[in-house]
Amino acid sequence: MxxxxxxxxxxxxxxxxxxxxxxxxxxxxxxxxxxxxxxxxxxxxxxxxxxxxxxxxxxxxxxxxxxxxxxxxxxxxxxxxxxxxxxxxxxxxxxxxxxxxxxxxxxxxxxxxxxxxxxxxxxxxxxxxxxxxxxxxxxxxxxxxxxxxxxxxxxxVSAARRQRDRRMRELVLTAYEYQCAFCGYDGRIGAVPVGLEAAHVRWWAFDGPDDVENGLCLCSLHHKLFDKGVLGLGEGHRILVSQSFVGRSAAAREHVVALAGRPVIGPQPGVRPVAADHRSWHTGQVFQGSPRPA
Structure with missing residues (x-):
């Protein structure tokens, strides 16, 4: 067995x-x-x-x-x-x-x-x-x-896994010009970006494709918060922040709460933004609760 x-x-x-x-x-x-x-x-x-x-x-x-x-x-x-x-x-x-x-x-x-x-x-x-x-x-x-x-x-386990496209990270980071789409962070060590990741909007585990229309370049903090449903993508490609999130420090207000309603940074001209169906999936399946007012 x-x-x-x-x-x-x-x-x-x-x-x-x-x-x-x-x-x-x-x-x-x-x-x-x-x-x-x-x-x-x-x-x-x-x-x-x-x-x-x-x-x-x-x-x-x-x-x-x-x-x-x-x-x-x-x-x-x-x-x-x-x-x-x-x-x-x-x-x-x-x-x-x-x-x-x-x-x-x-x-x-x-x-x-x-x-x-x-x-x-x-x-x-x-x-x-x-x-x-x-x-x-x-x-x-x-x-x-x-x-x-x-x-x-x-x-x-080959029967249970699809093969990931290893180009996904580079394609997404290039599309967003190596900066976090939520906060603009663009840190590097020399020429190497650090703390920037390619986030799947619709999770790969749920048939989310490895392509730019399903990706966001996010810093490590905002990637984690996006995958935990604290952050999301709303109409007009504006950032959603969950009302369930509680953070009383100045850092929490600045790096999370203040994002509510802000437009996503990027992608660069000529690159299609996150597809509506992937954005809707994340809003319905990952984002927690109701969004804060902008």
């Missing part, structure tokens, strides 16, 4: 690019807990808060209770649920999961495979990260679930 392929093919509610990372987040969390205690089970009432926090921070704006993936991940063959009544999930109701003492853990066959082949855990985690989240979030998401991954030994 190819467990990496199974992780890559989790059954999810899908429709025209909408994000549904609920099962991947639970599976990443479960892999982390297996790494810490290979025999332990996760009691729903004790992990509900952790799972809810992950869904709130790394899921789309439309909230879903953690009971949903806790129940439905069973159908993918990687997870099992037991209650005080015996094996099987009582359903997606939070009250039922709590009242019956429901616990979940990785399926017995998967636990055995992970013990036989320790590197399998890293390969499964990498494919979940690659398929559902942008690279800028991988490190902090591993920290959030408590997952320790090696830097090597987790090669690509």
């Amino acid at each position: 190819d467990w990496v392929e199974r992780a890559a093919r989790l059954r999810q509610w899908t429709r025209s690019g909408l994000r549904a990372p609920h099962k991947p987040l639970l599976l990443l969390y479960a892999l982390s807990r297996f790494q810490q205690d290979s025999d332990g089970a996760l009691r729903y009432s004790l992990v509900e808060k952790d799972l809810g926090r992950l869904l709130a921070e790394y899921g789309p704006g439309n909230r879903t209770t953690p009971a949903y993936p806790f129940h439905h991940l069973v159908s993918d063959g990687v997870w099992e649920v037991r209650t005080e009544r015996g094996p099987g999930s009582p359903g997606t109701g939070v009250g039922e999961l709590r009242a019956t003492g429901a616990t979940g853990r990785l399926a017995p066959e998967l636990r055995a495979a992970l013990r036989r082949e320790p590197s399998l855990l890293g390969r499964m985690a990498r494919v979940l990260l690659d398929l559902h989240f942008p690279p800028s979030l991988h490190g902090e998401l591993c920290e959030a679930v408590g997952l320790a991954l090696e830097e090597d030994g987790t090669g690509p």
Whole structure:
């Protein structure tokens, strides 16, 4: 059984690019807990808060209770649920999961495979990260679930991955003349730009193409905030700032809040700006809450 392929093919509610990372987040969390205690089970009432926090921070704006993936991940063959009544999930109701003492853990066959082949855990985690989240979030998401991954030994899984276009970064940075489209930062060390990145507007994991019409040149700070939904792109290519963002310092006001309503810097003449469908996807699937008034 190819467990990496199974992780890559989790059954999810899908429709025209909408994000549904609920099962991947639970599976990443479960892999982390297996790494810490290979025999332990996760009691729903004790992990509900952790799972809810992950869904709130790394899921789309439309909230879903953690009971949903806790129940439905069973159908993918990687997870099992037991209650005080015996094996099987009582359903997606939070009250039922709590009242019956429901616990979940990785399926017995998967636990055995992970013990036989320790590197399998890293390969499964990498494919979940690659398929559902942008690279800028991988490190902090591993920290959030408590997952320790090696830097090597987790090669690509060809059936689950598209090949990235390595020219993407250079094309986007050139189009925006090596400056952050939000703040104008253009730092270099000698002739080499530093702290500038090519951000996918529609995430590559959700069929976002490696082309300039799906890219923004952003500094490291604004790239992270863009991928976390603090910042977005509105009509007329003006910057959106989420009302959910709170920052009382002068730096937070200057570098984030003050961006609300500002026009994007670039791209240079002759280059098409971010395509409307990619911008709409980001607004609907990543941007958090409502935008602040300009």
